[in-house]
Amino acid sequence: xxxxxxxIIKNLSTDSVIFGFDNSELKVLLIKLAVEPQKGEWALPxxxxxxxxxxxxxxxxxxxxxxxxDNVYMEQLYTFGDVLRFPLFRVVTVAxxxxxxxxxxxxxxxxxxxxxxxxxxxxxPKLPFDHIEIINYALKRLKQRVRIRPIGFELLPxxxxxxxxxxxxxxxxDVEMDKRNFRKKIIGMNLLIPLEKxxxxxxxxxxxxxxxxxxxxxxxxxxFNFEI
Amino acid sequence: xxxxxxxIIKNLSTDSVIFGFDNSELKVLLIKLAVEPQKGEWALPxxxxxxxxxxxxxxxxxxxxxxxxDNVYMEQLYTFGDVLRFPLFRVVTVAxxxxxxxxxxxxxxxxxxxxxxxxxxxxxPKLPFDHIEIINYALKRLKQRVRIRPIGFELLPxxxxxxxxxxxxxxxxDVEMDKRNFRKKIIGMNLLIPLEKxxxxxxxxxxxxxxxxxxxxxxxxxxFNFEI
DNA sequence: GCAAAAGTGTTTCCGCTACACCCATGA
DNA sequence: TCATGGGTGTAGCGGAAACACTTTTGC
Numbered sequence: 204x205x206x207x208x209x210x211i212i213k214n215l216s217t218d219s220v221i222f223g224f225d226n227s228e229l230k231v232l233l234i235k236l237a238v239e240p241q242k243g244e245w246a247l248p249x250x251x252x253x254x255x256x257x258x259x260x261x262x263x264x265x266x267x268x269x270x271x272x273d274n275v276y277m278e279q280l281y282t283f284g285d286v287l288r289f290p291l292f293r294v295v296t297v298a299x300x301x302x303x304x305x306x307x308x309x310x311x312x313x314x315x316x317x318x319x320x321x322x323x324x325x326x327x328p329k330l331p332f333d334h335i336e337i338i339n340y341a342l343k344r345l346k347q348r349v350r351i352r353p354i355g356f357e358l359l360p361x362x363x364x365x366x367x368x369x370x371x372x373x374x375x376x377d378v379e380m381d382k383r384n385f386r387k388k389i390i391g392m393n394l395l396i397p398l399e400k401x402x403x404x405x406x407x408x409x410x411x412x413x414x415x416x417x418x419x420x421x422x423x424x425x426x427f428n429f430e431i
Numbered sequence: 432x433x434x435x436x437x438x439i440i441k442n443l444s445t446d447s448v449i450f451g452f453d454n455s456e457l458k459v460l461l462i463k464l465a466v467e468p469q470k471g472e473w474a475l476p477x478x479x480x481x482x483x484x485x486x487x488x489x490x491x492x493x494x495x496x497x498x499x500x501d502n503v504y505m506e507q508l509y510t511f512g513d514v515l516r517f518p519l520f521r522v523v524t525v526a527x528x529x530x531x532x533x534x535x536x537x538x539x540x541x542x543x544x545x546x547x548x549x550x551x552x553x554x555x556p557k558l559p560f561d562h563i564e565i566i567n568y569a570l571k572r573l574k575q576r577v578r579i580r581p582i583g584f585e586l587l588p589x590x591x592x593x594x595x596x597x598x599x600x601x602x603x604x605d606v607e608m609d610k611r612n613f614r615k616k617i618i619g620m621n622l623l624i625p626l627e628k629x630x631x632x633x634x635x636x637x638x639x640x641x642x643x644x645x646x647x648x649x650x651x652x653x654x655f656n657f658e659i
Numbered sequence: 660g661c662a663a664a665a666g667t668g669t670t671t672c673c674g675c676t677a678c679a680c681c682c683a684t685g686a
Numbered sequence: 687t688c689a690t691g692g693g694t695g696t697a698g699c700g701g702a703a704a705c706a707c708t709t710t711t712g713c
Contacts, residue, residue, distance in 0.1 A: 212442045214482075215523060254442075254521045258512035282510045282525050284486035293482045295443060295525075297510050366691075383694070384676065406690040407683035594664075611667070612703065634664040635710035 211251035216296045217262045218249030218334070220280065220341035221272065222324075223305030224358040226367060229324045229374055230305065231338060234269050234316035236331075240291065245328045247337060248316070249296060262299040270319050271311035276302040276357040278348075280341055288333045300341040302357035349375050353394065353429045356414040362398055364409040365389065372431060388431065394419050439479035444524045445490045446477030446562070448508065448569035449500065451533030452586040454595060457552045457602055458533065459566060462497050462544035464559075468519065473556045475565060476544070477524060490527040498547050499539035504530040504585040506576075508569055516561045528569040530585035577603050581622065581657045584642040590626055592637040593617065600659060616659065622647050 221232040233245040248269040252261040258279065266272050277299050284295035310319035322328065324342065327335070349355045355371050356363075369385045389395065395412040402408060419429070449460040461473040476497040480489040486507065494500050505527050512523035538547035550556065552570065555563070577583045583599050584591075597613045600606075617623065623640040630636065647657070 212521065212523070214440045215442060252512075252523075255514050257514055258510065258523065279509065281507065282486065284480075284525070286483050286485055293440065295440070295480075295486065297512070297523075364692085381677075382692090383678085386693080387695095388675090403685085404691085405685045407685095407692045409692055592665085609703070609705080610665090611705085614666080615668095616702090631712085632664080633712045634662075635666080635712095637665055 210254045212254055213251075214293050214295060215252045216249050216294050217252055217258065217265055217299060218247040218296050218337060219262055219266050219277070219299045219301050220247060220338050221266070221270070221275075221301040221303055222341070222345060222358065223303045223308070223321055224371055224374065225305050225321075226370065227374070230321040231324055231327065232270060232272075232303070232310065232319060232321055233328070233330075234312060235318035235320075237315055237317040241331045243317075244331050245320075245322070246331050247334045248319075250315070252297070258297055259299075262297070266301065268313045269316045271313060272301070272303060272308060276354060280337070280344060283333055283337060285333060296337075298337050298341070300344060302345075302354060304358065304360055306360050346376055350431050351429060353414060353419055362411040362413055364401065364411060366409060368412075392429065394422075394429075438482045440482055441479075442521050442523060443480045444477055444522050445480055445486065445493055445527060446475045446511075446524050446565060447490055447494050447505070447527045447529050448475060448566050449494070449498070449503075449529040449531055450569070450573060450586065451531045451536070451549055452599055452602065453533050453549075454598065455602070457570075458549040459552055459555065460498060460500075460531070460538065460547060460549055461556070461558075462540060463546035463548075465543055465545040469559045471545075472559050473548075473550070474559050475562045476547075478543070480525070486525055487527075490525070494529065496541045497544045499541060500529070500531060500536060504582060508565070508572060511561055511565060513561060524565075526565045526569070528572060530573075530582060532586065532588055534588050574604055578659050579657060581642060581647055590639040590641055592629065592639060594637060596640075620657070622650075622657075 223230045223232060232248070234248045236242055236244050236246050248266060250265040250269070252258065256264070259277070262277060262279075263273075266275070266277075280298040280300045282295060282297045286293060288294065288296075305321065310321065312319040324338075327338070330338075349372065355368070355375070358371060359367060365386055368389065369380055369382065372385075373380055394415050396415050398411040398413060400408040400410055423429075451458045451460060460476070462476045464470055464472050464474050476494060478493040478497070480486065484492070487505070490505060490507075491501075494503070494505075506529075508526040508528045510523060510525045514521060516522065516524070533549065538549065540547040552566075555566070558566075577600065583596070583603070586599060587595060593614055596617065597608055597610065600613075601608055622643050624643050626639040626641060628636040628638055
């Protein structure tokens with residue numbers, strides 16, 4: 204008999220849009236469904252919520268179970284509940300979005316997924332249910348968030364160059380930026396800690412930086428606004 | 432026997448934070464619960480969602496049933512699902528926030544509510560469950576939204592003066608603004624249509640305006656950003 | 660005529676934009 | 687030595703902020 208802790212809420216699920224960035228493209232992590240219906244189709248990682256499990260916890264658990272990912276930036280996105288979104292019965296899904304340092308992570312599908320793979324946001328496969336709508340909503344949210352909160356760093360390796368950072372912003376926001384102005388602005392915020400230089404690149408080595416989260420947190424309390 | 436359309440989803444509900452503005456204070460509409468548990472307590476209007484009813488539709492229906500309100504600005508806020516938020520069993524609630532022209536509305540409690548009343552946001556009664564948390568979240572969202580989308584107008588009468596508008600912004604955002612700068616900015620957006628003057632006020636009569644929604648919608652398509 | 664709110668311009672300042680060339684490194 | 691990206695400063699413009707007095711109206 205199932206323990207109480209493994210009872211699921213029948214009409215509720217969680218789905219996550221996981222973004223990664225590989226220095227040139229924004230990507231989304233999808234899993235190949237291993238169970239009917241829709242077996243074999245690529246979809247957002249998602250599953251049911253347990254009756255004694257908080258929503259955020261459920262989202263994290265599902266992510267871990269299906270993709271192996273742990274300890275990533277996650278934020279509740281929106282709740283999608285169209286009556287017809289799931290064909291068999293009514294399922295309302297609380298969607299989350301997650302940001303992953305793509306280099307740190309090699310997809311490892313869990314037991315309920317037969318595969319897990321990064322897809323460029325511009326070349327997504329056909330997706331079941333309303334998953335494409337959820338991804339589009341997440342992308343819209345990401346574009347907004349990245350401008351006003353320093354969450355872009357969640358998509359970069361711990362140590363990154365200013366060019367990588369600029370490239371990230373340009374890709375997500377789909378604009379071109381002036382290199383000097385971008386650097387002035389970022390450096391002016393005093394939230395980056397300069398580190399050593401790159402090595403082994405076939406051009407002048409760039410300085411590496413890391414994001415000073417502690418400083419940001421304390422500035423934020425004093426009303427500082429991150430904005431690019 | 433209940434029609435299929437009246438089956439409820441047991442573990443899901445919707446709650447709404449309804450804001451109103453009476454020219455000096457921001458207020459929230461609460462209802463007095465008419466059924467156990469918590470009978471007699473003031474709370475956010477909320478109820479179950481039906482199995483064949485979209486979330487937005489449910490939120491609107493519940494609002495109408497409990498408060499008589501119809502045709503108001505509504506937006507999904509966040510989904511609150513703490514395991515312990517409801518004492519009897521697990522209930523996840525999809526919260527909405529609504530903006531109401533307070534002058535147009537005299538509270539009329541529906542059959543499931545024994546009373547409905549506006550409370551100043553700074554003088555709320557003790558609320559059950561996590562309702563205070565939901566209100567605080569809604570307030571935070573309102574403060575953000577009002578700066579970047581012209582939804583403040585939803586809180587004012589159709590015809591309003593610039594001072595009323597400024598007062599609304601000052602109250603919501605909890606700041607003081609310079610009258611001349613405020614007027615320059617607002618008028619400069621060209622989104623207000625000047626109307627006749629006030630009558631019967633014990634001081635110089637102010638010009639009334641109304642918000643040009645059509646114009647805003649077409650500007651928005653061209654990429655215009657409302658921002659105060 | 661007085662109280663109360665409406666209405667109105669100008670100056671200053673700061674941040675955003677535009678813009679082009681030299682440097683370091685590995686191949 | 688060449689290809690590739692790294693790194694740097696300044697001038698001009700425009701929008702934001704600061705600031706105070708006159709006007710209209712009802713009582």
